[in-house]
Amino acid sequence: MSLEQHAGLLIIAPLMGALLISLLGGLHRRVAYLLLVTSLASSFYSAMATLRQVALHAADGPLRYRLGDWAPPYGIELVIDPLNGLVLAMVSGVALLVAIFSKNTVRQEVAEYIHHYYTLFALLVAGLLGITATGDAFNLYVLMEISALASYALLARGRGFAYYATFKYVIMGTIGACLYLLGVGYLYIKTGTLNMAELVSFLTRTELINSESIRVAFILIMVGLWIKMAFFPLHGWLPNAYTRTTTTTSCLVAPLMTKVSVYVMIRVMFGVFSVAFVHTTLGWSKGVVWLASVAILAGSIGALAQTSMKRMLTYIIVAEVGYMVGGAWLGNAAGLTGATYHIVSDGLMTACLFMVVGAISYKTGSDDFESMRGIFRRMPITAVVFLVGAFAMIGIPPTCGFFSKWYLIKGGVIASQYPFVAALLISSLVNAVLFFRLIEIGYYDTFDSEGKPEGHGKIKVQEAPLSMLVPMVVMAAMLLVVGLYTGKIVTSLIQYTIPAGL
Amino acid sequence: MEDLLAYIISRYNYWAAIILLLIGLYGMIAKNNLLKKVIGMSIFQSAIILFYVSIGDKRGATIPILEHSHDAHHGAQQVVEAASYANPLPHVLMLTAIVVGVSTLGVALAILQKIYRVHGTIEEDEILETIDQ
Numbered sequence: 001m002s003l004e005q006h007a008g009l010l011i012i013a014p015l016m017g018a019l020l021i022s023l024l025g026g027l028h029r030r031v032a033y034l035l036l037v038t039s040l041a042s043s044f045y046s047a048m049a050t051l052r053q054v055a056l057h058a059a060d061g062p063l064r065y066r067l068g069d070w071a072p073p074y075g076i077e078l079v080i081d082p083l084n085g086l087v088l089a090m091v092s093g094v095a096l097l098v099a100i101f102s103k104n105t106v107r108q109e110v111a112e113y114i115h116h117y118y119t120l121f122a123l124l125v126a127g128l129l130g131i132t133a134t135g136d137a138f139n140l141y142v143l144m145e146i147s148a149l150a151s152y153a154l155l156a157r158g159r160g161f162a163y164y165a166t167f168k169y170v171i172m173g174t175i176g177a178c179l180y181l182l183g184v185g186y187l188y189i190k191t192g193t194l195n196m197a198e199l200v201s202f203l204t205r206t207e208l209i210n211s212e213s214i215r216v217a218f219i220l221i222m223v224g225l226w227i228k229m230a231f232f233p234l235h236g237w238l239p240n241a242y243t244r245t246t247t248t249t250s251c252l253v254a255p256l257m258t259k260v261s262v263y264v265m266i267r268v269m270f271g272v273f274s275v276a277f278v279h280t281t282l283g284w285s286k287g288v289v290w291l292a293s294v295a296i297l298a299g300s301i302g303a304l305a306q307t308s309m310k311r312m313l314t315y316i317i318v319a320e321v322g323y324m325v326g327g328a329w330l331g332n333a334a335g336l337t338g339a340t341y342h343i344v345s346d347g348l349m350t351a352c353l354f355m356v357v358g359a360i361s362y363k364t365g366s367d368d369f370e371s372m373r374g375i376f377r378r379m380p381i382t383a384v385v386f387l388v389g390a391f392a393m394i395g396i397p398p399t400c401g402f403f404s405k406w407y408l409i410k411g412g413v414i415a416s417q418y419p420f421v422a423a424l425l426i427s428s429l430v431n432a433v434l435f436f437r438l439i440e441i442g443y444y445d446t447f448d449s450e451g452k453p454e455g456h457g458k459i460k461v462q463e464a465p466l467s468m469l470v471p472m473v474v475m476a477a478m479l480l481v482v483g484l485y486t487g488k489i490v491t492s493l494i495q496y497t498i499p500a501g502l
Numbered sequence: 503m504e505d506l507l508a509y510i511i512s513r514y515n516y517w518a519a520i521i522l523l524l525i526g527l528y529g530m531i532a533k534n535n536l537l538k539k540v541i542g543m544s545i546f547q548s549a550i551i552l553f554y555v556s557i558g559d560k561r562g563a564t565i566p567i568l569e570h571s572h573d574a575h576h577g578a579q580q581v582v583e584a585a586s587y588a589n590p591l592p593h594v595l596m597l598t599a600i601v602v603g604v605s606t607l608g609v610a611l612a613i614l615q616k617i618y619r620v621h622g623t624i625e626e627d628e629i630l631e632t633i634d635q
Contacts, residue, residue, distance in 0.1 A: 152613070163616045167536060170543075175543075
């Protein structure tokens with residue numbers, strides 16, 4: 001197997017995995033589980049190999065992989081540069097760890113038809129990786145819908161009014177994808193191509209950039225993507241859909257779907273349109289950064305009002321989307337570096353915290369704040385992982401959350417967008433309040449029937465099973481490792497993703 | 503006035519797509535019955551499909567199958583005049599979009615059926631009442 005095939009394999013592996021799981025997974029749930037983990041592990045391996053290759057040749061331009069050896073513009077090509085190489089590694093890594101993590105939670109929550117659940121799991125990952133790798137605007141739409149359809153089916157398997165919450169997401173998600181498709185249609189009418197590299201060269205070389213249709217196309221695509229990523233005024237569907245579903249689904253969907261949409265936004269802004277168009281011709285930058293600041297505050301305030309950990313985390317996601325959108329629209333290299341770096345770090349830390357909540361609710365059957373009581377004695381390892389995740393979310397060095405905030409704040413100061421800087425700092429403080437409250441609850445023991453704290457001897461260690469602990473600990477370690485290697489990631493990868501003119 | 507009319511008529515395919523889009527959007531936003539929302543969603547998607555299909559068409563053009571290409575006398579020298587054939591690419595793209603649309607419709611209807619089983623109704627206000635309790 002030559003090294004050149006890794007770019008194709010990283011999408012084919014989960015796709016074939018989905019097929020095999022649906023064919024053979026019915027034999028035994030262990031077969032389905034092993035097939036899922038194997039396919040995602042090979043996908044992760046290919047993603048890392050591709051990333052390594054891209055990093056070695058970062059200065060020479062992106063890696064192009066022609067599917068079926070059809071040359072563009074007739075064929076579809078995968079284009080992997082440092083930006084999506086990083087996102088691919090993050091997506092496949094998080095998906096692999098969540099897949100390992102899911103062994104016990106799926107058995108508890110899904111019970112029957114586990115292989116159907118795992119088929120959808122693999123399809124969702126294949127869709128997300130495809131969105132990230134593709135170099136074709138229409139292909140991106142199709143893969144976006146593949147991952148969206150898989151996520152609808154996964155999210156609907158929940159409790160309470162999960163079906164109703166998912167139905168709302170189906171409607172909103174379809175509107176978002178259709179607006180994107182309509183925008184791509186405008187681009188096609190004007191340029192006659194769907195290949196992103198050709199689109200950007202058409203749009204920068206000619207006078208087209210000033211045309212009204214191109215402007216409308218950009219706005220349609222942006223609004224569509226903002227719906228998909230739950231950017232502030234369009235976020236209404238997210239908290240209910242992500243809270244009501246099963247633990248495994250929220251561990252998988254919550255960190256990945258919104259982050260991949262943010263990646264697509266950055267790709268469209270600078271890989272299809274251009275810096276000059278986004279920041280000069282359109283002139284929306286200030287407004288969008290303001291909106292992002294409001295998104296951050298709205299998400300943080302929403303999070304303060306919750307009493308369930310999962311629901312609190314979903315509101316934090318809304319705030320984090322504000323971070324990334326704001327960073328991308330600041331219009332300087334530091335802001336974009338922060339946004340790109342935050343896609344990776346936020347994906348990791350959201351996955352880490354959702355896994356902790358999943359482990360706690362697996363053991364206690366609830367994800368209320370009260371289920372944290374006595375956590376440090378009952379589940380010491382989970383509690384440590386929780387601490388690392390919480391510190392990353394607050395932004396305490398040396399976790400990766402600190403460095404992404406550092407770049408974002410630096411970008412905000414350079415662009416003199418002080419409201420955005422203030423919103424970032426307030427949101428960090430709110431996160432500190434949220435998580436220290438949980439840590440405080442965690443230090444106190446459970447009470448017995450008379451309202452007295454239970455004695456030390458009575459509380460036994462009830463740690464989550466090994467299949468959950470290992471991915472959680474790896475994820476927590478990744479938060480620290482990515483944080484410590486920030487300099488290397490930025491200089492050898494992210495700095496090549498900054499488009500000229502920023 | 504006549505200019506305006508001519509302007510509207512000359513782009514009637516866009517107007518049709520816009521009107522259908524708005525009907526679909528209205529259905530999704532304003533209707534209380536969830537099934538009507540799904541119908542609105544389907545109209546919304548169909549509008550975009552029709553928009554794409556209409557842009558592939560050219561006046562006086564025929565289906566994109568090369569004439570005489572199997573004919574030994576002309577085959578090699580034949581110059582393809584793009585203007586006399588409809589653009590097949592938007593149509594091909596829409597084959598995929600139709601598949602996506604049907605799948606979305608299927609998932610939405612399946613979820614709708616589940617909603618009916620859990621809540622006993624598909625009227626949005628009645629569902630919200632059962633959730634509040």
